[in-house]
Amino acid sequence: MKRVQLEIIIGTILVLLSAVILIILGVREPQRLADYDVQQAAGRIEFGASIFEANCTICHGSEGQGLPGVAPSLRSEEFFTERIAEVGWEGSLEDYIVSVVTVGRQVSTRPGEYVGGGTPAMPTWSEKFGGPLRDDQIRAVATYIMNFQGYALGQVPTPESILPVTDEGDPVAFGQATFTAAGCVACHTVTGISTATVGPVLDGLASRAGDQVEGVSAEEYIRQSILDPSAYVVEGFTDGIMPQTFGETLSEGQIEGLVAFLLTLE
Numbered sequence: 202m203k204r205v206q207l208e209i210i211i212g213t214i215l216v217l218l219s220a221v222i223l224i225i226l227g228v229r230e231p232q233r234l235a236d237y238d239v240q241q242a243a244g245r246i247e248f249g250a251s252i253f254e255a256n257c258t259i260c261h262g263s264e265g266q267g268l269p270g271v272a273p274s275l276r277s278e279e280f281f282t283e284r285i286a287e288v289g290w291e292g293s294l295e296d297y298i299v300s301v302v303t304v305g306r307q308v309s310t311r312p313g314e315y316v317g318g319g320t321p322a323m324p325t326w327s328e329k330f331g332g333p334l335r336d337d338q339i340r341a342v343a344t345y346i347m348n349f350q351g352y353a354l355g356q357v358p359t360p361e362s363i364l365p366v367t368d369e370g371d372p373v374a375f376g377q378a379t380f381t382a383a384g385c386v387a388c389h390t391v392t393g394i395s396t397a398t399v400g401p402v403l404d405g406l407a408s409r410a411g412d413q414v415e416g417v418s419a420e421e422y423i424r425q426s427i428l429d430p431s432a433y434v435v436e437g438f439t440d441g442i443m444p445q446t447f448g449e450t451l452s453e454g455q456i457e458g459l460v461a462f463l464l465t466l467e
Contacts, residue, residue, distance in 0.1 A: 242344065249345030252338050256326070259387045259397065260317070265349055268384025270444025272315050272323075276349035298343040302334070303327040316444055319399075376462030379455045388443065391466065400443060401435045407467045423463050427456060 253265070260272040267274030274280060281294065288310065290297045305325035309317045317323055326332040327339060334342075351357035377394070380386065386395035390402040410419035413433060417425070425432050430443035447456070 245341050245344045246348050249341035252342050253345055270446045271384045275346050276353050278353050281350050281353045295343050295347050298346055302339045372458045372461035376458030379458050407464045424460050
């Protein structure tokens with residue numbers, strides 16, 4: 202076989218191999234792009250989760266479950282199916298989230314249920330308006346919140362860590378769980394549990410509660426402070442910050458549990 206013929210044969214084989222490789226790559230390309238999109242989305246969710254944890258949990262809970270009287274759940278069915286219609290938003294839910302995070306809320310849209318974290322009810326988060334977050338950070342938070350949709354609609358099982366605590370067999374343990382679930386951790390310090398300073402530090406409460414008001418026992422003082430926060434305002438703190446609705450949003454068992462738990466803080 203002449204050299205020219207050999208080169209033609211080898212060239213033809215190489216062309217055919219190249220064509221086969223291109224066909225294989227072409228067939229696999231849609232899946233590769235889909236996998237890439239999933240990886241990018243996972244990265245944004247992880248990034249958004251870190252920003253949410255650092256900035257949003259104080260009002261919306263450690264996993265977006267909301268805090269009674271403070272801020273609504275971001276993983277409820279109502280949020281994903283009714284919220285944008287309720288407020289008259291014409292765009293997508295994700296864009297609505299971006300909008301709210303960007304400019305915040307001067308006043309609560311549901312003051313009878315949620316008072317927010319203070320004045321304003323929700324801070325402005327965008328650096329364009331004096332907040333701390335960039336546009337990409339806000340978009341990542343929105344992506345993270347949208348990831349709750351599967352849980353909200355029952356498509357993915359809700360993690361046990363955020364299910365409501367219902368076992369009242371141990372009042373102190375039940376009360377401690379309620380202390381977290383009801384959002385008390387967002388405002389009060391209890392060593393080993395929370396470090397917030399919006400409200401009074403509760404370490405040692407059981408030892409001093411009985412001395413606050415003459416004729417009122419420690420148990421009565423704590424219970425009254427939960428049901429009517431304006432009854433006894435601790436010096437140095439402002440009235441009206443603590444939600445006034447715990448008597449409506451918490452069950453009698455939860456209130457009894459909270460009292461039992463707080464009475465252990467000697």
